[in-house]
Amino acid sequence: MTTDRLSPPPYDPAAAAAAAARFAATAPADVAYAVVESPVGTLVAARTPRGLARLAYEDFDGGVDAVLEELAAHLSPRILEAPARLDPVRRELQEYFEGRRTAFDVPIDWTVVAGFTRRVLRATAAIPFGEVSTYAKVAAGAGSPRGSRATGNALGSNPIPIIVPCHRVLRTGGALGGYTGGVHRKEALLRIEGVLL
Numbered sequence: 001m002t003t004d005r006l007s008p009p010p011y012d013p014a015a016a017a018a019a020a021a022r023f024a025a026t027a028p029a030d031v032a033y034a035v036v037e038s039p040v041g042t043l044v045a046a047r048t049p050r051g052l053a054r055l056a057y058e059d060f061d062g063g064v065d066a067v068l069e070e071l072a073a074h075l076s077p078r079i080l081e082a083p084a085r086l087d088p089v090r091r092e093l094q095e096y097f098e099g100r101r102t103a104f105d106v107p108i109d110w111t112v113v114a115g116f117t118r119r120v121l122r123a124t125a126a127i128p129f130g131e132v133s134t135y136a137k138v139a140a141g142a143g144s145p146r147g148s149r150a151t152g153n154a155l156g157s158n159p160i161p162i163i164v165p166c167h168r169v170l171r172t173g174g175a176l177g178g179y180t181g182g183v184h185r186k187e188a189l190l191r192i193e194g195v196l197l
Helices: 013-026 064-074 083-097 115-125 135-141 148-156 183-192
Strands: 031-036 043-048 051-057 079-081
Touching: 031 064, 031 083, 043 064, 043 083, 051 064, 064 079, 115 135, 115 148, 135 148
Parallel strands: 031 079
Antiparallel strands: 031 043, 043 051
């Protein structure tokens, strides 16, 4: 009896690389994205199997390529343009902008944020349509009553504006404060919600 049939073939680096490339080409993507047109500008939406992970203002966040590079660095380099997988997000945004939706139901993938920022964004997500809060109140809701400035920084890095409604957070006294996509967008969103006339 010979053992030739039981011995593994010698390692072939070229064959291993080819097999890895075949796997990469056929395995499902970790992140699906789509470009979404809206009344406040072009948006780049990206989701993972867990939910929506990014909603970026295309002109404010450096363009589609910059958003994709950010997703590759923070989530996975396995990204695929797949508009059909973002249809629920697109539909809910359209209903919101048409005044037919006051709450979003799409699941959110919170893995791109952690710690205090995640607590701030979760507290912000609880602010109802048509209402506003202040940086101080959101800070308190996130467990840091004296963290207004840190709350502003966390909201400034919100990866999912509109759906996580950081536009509903104002300065104490009612001044608008800043906004990820520019103050003009914050004003537009608050007008849609009837907060500003």
